[in-house]
Amino acid sequence: MKHSIFILASIFPYGKSEPYLEEELNYISRIKNSRIVLFSLSPRKGDVKKKMPSNVEINPIFFKGYFFYFLHSLTLLFDTKFYKEFFKLLKSKKLTFRKFIKLTTYLSRANYEYKRIKKLLKKKYHLPKESTVVFYSYRLEYQAYILYSLRSDYPNCKFIARAHRYDLYEEFSKAHYLPFQEDIITSLDDVITISKDGFKYLKDKYPFADNISLRYLGTKDYLLNKDWKKNPKKIKIISCSNITPIKRVELIAQSLYKISENIEIEWVHYGDGENNSKVKLETEIENLPSNIKVYLPGYIDSSALMEIYKNQDFDIFVNVSTSEGIPVSIMEATSFGIPIIATDVGGTSEIVKDGYNGFLLESDFSTGKLSELIIMFYKMNECEYLQFRNNSREIWEEFFSAEKNYLDFCIYLQNLI
Known part of the structure; x- marks a missing residue:
């Protein structure tokens, strides 16, 4: 029986996005008796697709255009999570116009792609509620919010996400704001930071969280020899x-x-x-x-x-x-x-x-x-x-x-x- 790993990544394997996921995926694809399914989020239709291992199934959810997401944001009027986050910003006196725009675009896009993924899981992969597969988000931003949403649909599954830089450090993200970060972290089984600095940052920010870990990324060895010399001129x-x-x-x-x-x-x-x-x-x-x-x-x-x-x-x-x-x-x-x-x-x-x-x-x-x-x-x-x-x-x-x-x-x- 094949075990399934569902991966969520922004744009990859289309265009230039997430170039370092490619090497990681080459290793993941070698896991025996595994089925690797990749949801490519918001690639553009003109983007060139990279060649992937033969056992990696690609499901692109193409970018629909900003006007579409603006119209889709009207559904937030009926979204309790939106109001919860909005009033959290308001109460903490952190609400700005830029943060409001980020919150609405973030949720509009995440909710739309969540619905598309949920439909694929049911109709294409026939994934029952009691499944025990792994969901892996390569980023701790809105892709991980989709995992947060899927958690109630598949309570027995494992949900993990990597945390890099702009998806981790709020002060370096757009509008200096990462919506739902605490809720996302609490919902995941493991938040995998890629540096000790990132690990410490999250542990200091959320001292109650016991699901934060550290795993470095890596690069392939292309070195032919160590015949190094110094040019004196x-x-x-x-x-x-x-x-x-x-x-x-x-x-x-x-x-x-x-x-x-x-x-x-x-x-x-x-x-x-x-x-x-x-x-x-x-x-x-x-x-x-x-x-x-x-x-x-x-x-x-x-x-x-x-x-x-x-x-x-x-x-x-x-x-x-x-x-x-x-x-x-x-x-x-x-x-x-x-x-x-x-x-x-x-x-x-x-x-x-x-x-x-x-x-x-x-x-x-x-x-x-x-x-x-x-x-x-x-x-x-x-x-x-x-x-x-x-x-x-x-x-x-x-x-x-x-x-x-x-x-x-x-x-x-x-x-x-």
């Missing part, structure tokens, strides 16, 4: 993120501008983003001297990036974000033994050990400080530099290997089934 920097206000990529350019020494520097940034942030970045790059070469190839998928890591040598990886869970981009870099310079936000300090495999910057760091660290790596003797590289790889092997972490996660899922 040039330093090559890589960064990889969306170009948005939170990621502050322009600060890397400003830091490079402050390097007065005439050393050869090459900086490659992978990632695309918002027009205003891109214009700001390009303006900063135009001011750089001729000894600093900058390349902005744009968006790149993970498999293509791994090929670049395999075939090119980078001396340091830089991340200057104001907010993170644990950056998978840093996991990928450490798997290739690349030293890291990163802001000490979220769970970054769990993968970057200051002075061991890289250096941590304060969130409000000065660009001069980043300049100093880049020069430090450039001037570092080869023996010391190679130790940083070995340390980076060692941290990845111990804590962030996909093989290790996702096989462990699969055992966990098997025990739930």
Whole structure:
């Protein structure tokens, strides 16, 4: 008899959303005697679908358009949960127009997709009320609210969700508001944080909750060899993120501008983003001297990036974000033994050990400080530099290997089934 795992994910496997779920799903799909069903929430009809393992069934619930969800929000007039949350905001004096809009769009979308999923579970999968399957939401936001709604329909099932960053830290979410977070957490069997920082955040916020756990994400091992060398004449920097206000990529350019020494520097940034942030970045790059070469190839998928890591040598990886869970981009870099310079936000300090495999910057760091660290790596003797590289790889092997972490996660899922 096959055991079923129902997964809820935003947009994935369509478009560019949730790129790191793909590797996790490759492992989940190998669980013996299992049926994996994926509900893809709100993909656009023009999005390209990624190739999935053959035993993963995809059920897209396509995005219906903002006007549709606006009309559907009229059903909230008869939704007691809406009034409960609305008056909770009102009583706590936290109600703002932005939060009201987020609450209505959140619930309208969640309720619509809940009804679609419930219908599929009954008519396509013939799932009886007494079923004991696993429901897994990849995010702790409105996708997990759908699990909260399904709980009363399937009381014997297991309901779990991962918590990353914007779906976890209220202060970094849109409108600084995560509707129903306490209700969702209380309803789940397990809330799986991806960092110690996230774990502590939830435990401090909800000390009564005994269903919060920690399980790191991981990346695949593409390293061909450890034949690392230091180029004494040039330093090559890589960064990889969306170009948005939170990621502050322009600060890397400003830091490079402050390097007065005439050393050869090459900086490659992978990632695309918002027009205003891109214009700001390009303006900063135009001011750089001729000894600093900058390349902005744009968006790149993970498999293509791994090929670049395999075939090119980078001396340091830089991340200057104001907010993170644990950056998978840093996991990928450490798997290739690349030293890291990163802001000490979220769970970054769990993968970057200051002075061991890289250096941590304060969130409000000065660009001069980043300049100093880049020069430090450039001037570092080869023996010391190679130790940083070995340390980076060692941290990845111990804590962030996909093989290790996702096989462990699969055992966990098997025990739930």
